[in-house]
Every structure is written in C-alpha cells, then in structure tokens.
Amino acid sequence: MKKPELLAPAGNIEKLKAAINFGADAVYLGGSRLNLRAFADNFTDEELKDGVKYAHDRGRKVYVTVNVFPHNEDFTGLEDYLRKLYKLNVDAMLVSDPGIIMTAKEVVPDLDLHLSTQANSVNWKSVEFWHKQGIKRVVMARELSLKDIKTIRKKVPEDCEMEVFVHGSMCMSYSGRCVISNYMTGRDSNRGACAQPCRYKYYLMEEKRPGEYFPVLEDENGAYILNSKDLCMIEHIPELVDTGVTSLKIEGRMKSSYYVAAVVKSYRQAIDSYFDNPEKYSFQQKWMENLLKVSHRVYSTGFYFGKPDSQIYETSSYIRDYDIVGIIRSYDEESKIATVEQRNKVFDGDKVEVLSPEGDNFYIYLNDMKDDMGKKIDSAPRAQMIFTVETDGNLKENDMLIKAKI
The missing domain is CATH 2.40.30.10 (Translation factors)
Known part of the structure; x- marks a missing residue:
C-alpha cells in the first residue's frame, strides 16, 4: 500500500508557500499562458522560478497547467513557452488538447505530461490510449465512482499514474466542459474565463405572466437548477487509498491562502494518521471542523458512491463563518x-x-x-x-x- 500524493492548488506564490508549509506533496498552478484560471493571480516567469525553487528545496513538486482548449491563435508562441517551462525545471505539465500534447512531445519530450480532467477520462481503454501517447498521469473525470476508479486502476499499466479530485468546487457540467458562460457573458469557460453563471440566482417566469415567479422543482427525471455542492472526501481516506490512485487532488486555485492551508492540513493529518496505523485508524472530527470554517458550499461525496445528492436548492451563496x-x-x-x-x-x-x-x-x-x-x-x-x-x-x-x- 503506497501513500498517495497530496496535491494542492497554488493561485499565487503566497498560496504555493501555504500549501507546502501545511503539508502538500505537490502543487499545481497556472503560468503566464493557456491555463483554465485566467482570473487567478497566476505566476510570472520570475515568480514561477521562485516557486519551483521553494518547492524543490523542500522536496516537493510543481505542476503547471496548460489545459485550455486552444484555438488556432493560441499556438503562436506555444513552443517557446513550453521550452521556458522546461528550463524552469517544472515537474510536469497538465494538458488536455491533442495539439498541445503533440507540440509538447516534439519540443520538450522529457517533460512529464499529466492529462487534465478536461479530457473526461471515464474508462480504462481511454486511459490506456492516453498512456500510449506518452501521458504519464491521467486526472480522472469527477463523474466516476470508487468502484469505477478501482476497476480502471487494475486494468491499466502499473506505471500509468492516476489522480482524482477529493475536495473543492464541483462543476455542474460534464468534466467542466461548459459553454453557458460563453453564451451569457461572452467569457469562454474552456479558455480560462468562466463567469460561473451556474452560481447565479435564477427564477422561472412565464412570458405572459410577468412578475409571477414559479418554484423550480426536482422530479424523478432530474433537477432543473445548476448550483452544485462542494466535494469533500475527508471521511473516506481508506476507501480512496484502496483504489490505488497515485494522487489526491484539492480544487481551488481561486481560493484564499487560508483555504489552502486549512484544507491541506486536514487531508495531510488524515492521510498520515491512516498510514501510521491502518488497522486502528478512525476519523477525527477536528479535520472536518477545519473544513467547515473555510469558505465553502454544502459538502457532498460527489459521484464516488453512485448517483450524487449534489445540488443546492436554497441558495448559491458560500458558507463563510x-x-x-x-x-x-x-x-x-x-x-x-x-x-x-x-x-x-x-x-x-x-x-x-x-x-x-x-x-x-x-x-x-x-x-x-x-x-x-x-x-x-x-x-x-x-x-x-x-x-x-x-x-x-x-x-x-x-x-x-x-x-x-x-
């Protein structure tokens, strides 16, 4: 039984240091181009150099996101950017587009590639395919159950790493592939500029009855609102470890340093406690208490245990106590x-x-x-x-x- 990596978000250099100081094994961050958090602080080349040094001096790793769905113009200057990341000694690059993957294999063939959840890998055949294309690690789609993940782990080559999300905001669209923001605000969610219209407060009104608002209800066919609960798997560390995945990932590059520190601390303590004595491991409420104090929406376990109870019907607001x-x-x-x-x-x-x-x-x-x-x-x-x-x-x-x- 191998201890999985704890992977944390780093929206800027302060958050990178917080993640590492509070126990993350690795961080993922956006550089100056082509990442899905265009409105995060992100890292300049000089900040990235400092961040990589800070991490490596402490035996930790840095992964850089280049995971947009690129249009033709996005390939201008891409080769130089990839070479720059390689020279800065980043440990891996997160990618989702075959064009970027092909370019990376041509110009920086020694740089490890991790496949983003944007590629929505939900079966072992697709994971095996990507591994044969030179992908070292696949970030699994969030729509999978623990059983699904365990099956995939057994069927793919041992040297193919697998990463899963364990905590943070959930996108209501399949693997984050959504165009609502594009239509409503002109901001492209698949190129890093999502306006999160799924979090807006909506009313249902019939056009011939202006001013009359009707309730939005759920029936046996599904829900008709978009606001999803946050993912939280802190109470299920043994089950996550049992899948055999390589890395447990926390979402939140747009979150605060406090969020990063508190969430990393809870998961670090839970993982370490389990590996210290698996037979006598028991969940400690103090880990959840830290998670309930940071800004969050109501927690759920997502798709891990089957059909999720994942929608919030009362409010789109965060809990900020x-x-x-x-x-x-x-x-x-x-x-x-x-x-x-x-x-x-x-x-x-x-x-x-x-x-x-x-x-x-x-x-x-x-x-x-x-x-x-x-x-x-x-x-x-x-x-x-x-x-x-x-x-x-x-x-x-x-x-x-x-x-x-x-």
Whole structure:
C-alpha cells in the first residue's frame, strides 16, 4: 500500500508557500499562458522560478497547467513557452488538447505530461490510449465512482499514474466542459474565463405572466437548477487509498491562502494518521471542523458512491463563518511579542484561533497591539499592515490567525 500524493492548488506564490508549509506533496498552478484560471493571480516567469525553487528545496513538486482548449491563435508562441517551462525545471505539465500534447512531445519530450480532467477520462481503454501517447498521469473525470476508479486502476499499466479530485468546487457540467458562460457573458469557460453563471440566482417566469415567479422543482427525471455542492472526501481516506490512485487532488486555485492551508492540513493529518496505523485508524472530527470554517458550499461525496445528492436548492451563496485576520511573520519566545501581517480587520484584545501546520488548533488573545512604529493602536484596519501583539502561545512563522465572524 503506497501513500498517495497530496496535491494542492497554488493561485499565487503566497498560496504555493501555504500549501507546502501545511503539508502538500505537490502543487499545481497556472503560468503566464493557456491555463483554465485566467482570473487567478497566476505566476510570472520570475515568480514561477521562485516557486519551483521553494518547492524543490523542500522536496516537493510543481505542476503547471496548460489545459485550455486552444484555438488556432493560441499556438503562436506555444513552443517557446513550453521550452521556458522546461528550463524552469517544472515537474510536469497538465494538458488536455491533442495539439498541445503533440507540440509538447516534439519540443520538450522529457517533460512529464499529466492529462487534465478536461479530457473526461471515464474508462480504462481511454486511459490506456492516453498512456500510449506518452501521458504519464491521467486526472480522472469527477463523474466516476470508487468502484469505477478501482476497476480502471487494475486494468491499466502499473506505471500509468492516476489522480482524482477529493475536495473543492464541483462543476455542474460534464468534466467542466461548459459553454453557458460563453453564451451569457461572452467569457469562454474552456479558455480560462468562466463567469460561473451556474452560481447565479435564477427564477422561472412565464412570458405572459410577468412578475409571477414559479418554484423550480426536482422530479424523478432530474433537477432543473445548476448550483452544485462542494466535494469533500475527508471521511473516506481508506476507501480512496484502496483504489490505488497515485494522487489526491484539492480544487481551488481561486481560493484564499487560508483555504489552502486549512484544507491541506486536514487531508495531510488524515492521510498520515491512516498510514501510521491502518488497522486502528478512525476519523477525527477536528479535520472536518477545519473544513467547515473555510469558505465553502454544502459538502457532498460527489459521484464516488453512485448517483450524487449534489445540488443546492436554497441558495448559491458560500458558507463563510470564519475569516483569516493575520499571518505570523515572527515570534519572540522571550518577550512573547508576535509580528503579524494583517489580512482582515482585527482588534486589540481579540481572541483568535491559531492554525498551525503541526498539531491541533489553539486560541490566543492579541494584547498590547502596536503598529510598525511602536505606537499603540486599537485595531489593525489596513490591508497587509504590519503590527505587533503580546501573546502567550508557541507561535511560529507562517502560522495563520483566524476568527469567527460575529
């Protein structure tokens, strides 16, 4: 039984560091071109160089997404871009289009290729086909059950890696292949610019009865609204490991550093706990508590156990009960003074929760708050301002301070 890789999203360099500091084995990110998160911060070439070094110095990996459905003009400059990624020493590239795959095999034949979930691989024959085209790893479609995945794993070559999503937002369209955004807003979802119209709030109105809104109901033939629940498999680590997949993937390149840190921590602890003693493994509620605090929609297990209960009928809003208020930049154990970089407004005397890569969360009070000039302040209201507090607790650099919303 081999421990699967824990793969986390990295929308920018801060999120990359958060993912790695909190236990991810690898991160995936978008470079300067051709990725499906055009509105994420994404990485410049220099940031990517720094990110790869940060990861490799800690024994972790970096995968770059080049997973759009390209049009003719997208191939201009593609060869130079792929060579640049190779020179930056990225560990693999996520791809979905045969044209990009063929180009990559021609110009960077030694760069590992991972097939994106956009290619909607749902059977062992297609996985075997892609493997014969030089694909090292296939990211399986989210529409598969655990049984399906286990069958595919048994039928494909052992050196063909398999990756599955275990946590994050679910697209209501098949493997993310959707054109609603294109029609409604002119933004191409398959080229990184999805406006997420599936999350809009809709009413049903008959054209000859203006102003009369009718309920949208579900019957035995299906549901008629689009808002899907988030995927969460934290309670099913043994079943996931039993499939034999290589990598467990967290969705969320558009999410916050706090989201990345908290989700990675929970899955890291759960995976490690299982492998420490599989026979005596038991799920711990504290892992779910961290996941319930980050911004999320109602959780489900997606397609893993058959037909999903995956639609939300009441609201399209996120559940946001906690905010990150600061990140610890340094802590002096003798003076008990912590230097904090602000993320949301926080007040002198506040009780906050500490999210640390190691161990359980704990609470501290922020006392004697001062700005970076040493002047006493009642709150830290400015974005990313540096302030100090006196507080008990064994704090460490990069610990995150979170607080329940009132």
